[in-house]
Amino acid sequence: MTNTSRRGARNLATKILCCTPMPGYLRDSLAAEFDCHDYHFPSGALTIPKAALASIRGMAMTGEAQISAALLDQLPALEIISVFGAGYDGVPMEYCQARGIRVAHTPGLMTDDAADLVTALVLMTGRNLLRADAFARSGDWAKGSFPLSSTITGKRAGIFGLGRIGMAIAHRLVALGMQISYCARSPRPDLPWRFFPDLEELARDSDFLVMSCPGGAATRGIVGPRILQALGPEGILINAARGSVVDEAALIAALKGGTIRAAGLDVFACEPSIPPDLAALGNTVLLPHIASATRETREAMAALCRANLHNWFSGVAPVVLVPNAG
Numbered sequence: 001m002t003n004t005s006r007r008g009a010r011n012l013a014t015k016i017l018c019c020t021p022m023p024g025y026l027r028d029s030l031a032a033e034f035d036c037h038d039y040h041f042p043s044g045a046l047t048i049p050k051a052a053l054a055s056i057r058g059m060a061m062t063g064e065a066q067i068s069a070a071l072l073d074q075l076p077a078l079e080i081i082s083v084f085g086a087g088y089d090g091v092p093m094e095y096c097q098a099r100g101i102r103v104a105h106t107p108g109l110m111t112d113d114a115a116d117l118v119t120a121l122v123l124m125t126g127r128n129l130l131r132a133d134a135f136a137r138s139g140d141w142a143k144g145s146f147p148l149s150s151t152i153t154g155k156r157a158g159i160f161g162l163g164r165i166g167m168a169i170a171h172r173l174v175a176l177g178m179q180i181s182y183c184a185r186s187p188r189p190d191l192p193w194r195f196f197p198d199l200e201e202l203a204r205d206s207d208f209l210v211m212s213c214p215g216g217a218a219t220r221g222i223v224g225p226r227i228l229q230a231l232g233p234e235g236i237l238i239n240a241a242r243g244s245v246v247d248e249a250a251l252i253a254a255l256k257g258g259t260i261r262a263a264g265l266d267v268f269a270c271e272p273s274i275p276p277d278l279a280a281l282g283n284t285v286l287l288p289h290i291a292s293a294t295r296e297t298r299e300a301m302a303a304l305c306r307a308n309l310h311n312w313f314s315g316v317a318p319v320v321l322v323p324n325a326g
Helices: 024-033 050-055 069-073 094-099 111-126 129-138 164-175 199-204 223-230 248-257 295-313
Strands: 015-020 035-040 054-061 080-084 102-104 156-160 179-183 206-212 236-239 262-263 284-286
Touching: 015 024, 015 050, 015 156, 024 054, 035 284, 050 054, 050 262, 054 284, 054 295, 069 094, 094 102, 094 262, 102 295, 111 129, 111 164, 111 206, 111 236, 111 262, 111 284, 156 164, 164 179, 179 199, 199 223, 223 236, 223 248, 223 284
Parallel strands: 015 035, 015 054, 054 080, 080 102, 156 179, 156 206, 206 236, 236 262, 262 284
Antiparallel strands: none
């Protein structure tokens, strides 16, 4: 079980492990309060002697980092992991629960930025705005008009996952005049939108299928050939949730073969790598995982990531724990 007898000790003497790469402003903020050492998660390289791992009491990581039970086995004094992000797919949760290691995160801070970006992806894919930009820059406008796109008003947006971000997306798309439906664990009688109990049914009834669900085993590859076929040749997939929820090979085949019309993506299965076949397609809008990438939001996330550690070791305020993690 977690060793809590030393909570309240002076934080500057508290050793924590930073899973890199992580933003410099986050690493610097943590180093101002804690004795920080680095673990480069893609390579497994450590900046602390293995013998000293026994004194590590905290860990900080981004939502994209992956840590293993084998690494945590080397950290017998570990009490808490603080995730810089709302998602915690890279944390072995069952292992942490069994050992009593707390897992904290930074939820709720990126809701508006993420919803704004999804709205932008809807507009960019639906109105072919990237192609229009390239057309205007290339001089092709002098040769003739840009091909017509489709209106957004009146189109059907199906949202898979209606948490904080899903709700914020829905309200923005309503403002664009779109018809909203959703799939969630259970219907919401207080909402005026149509509920579908099944993702395939939602996709079949949607012009835009918007993924707004958590990652993890339950949703891994949930958007595959069957869902893409249901979305249909005029359908557009929008994903700014987790790259793991989409079967990228199936998506590439669907985009190439006309099974669906287009896709707008901010997340990918093996970031920062994007499959070359996906990057080469003209009916996609691809962004480098920037849903929360505003100065205001990232600074707030960094402050909460640090505060979760500070509060735990100081014992002065509750930390923001992930559901069922404490």
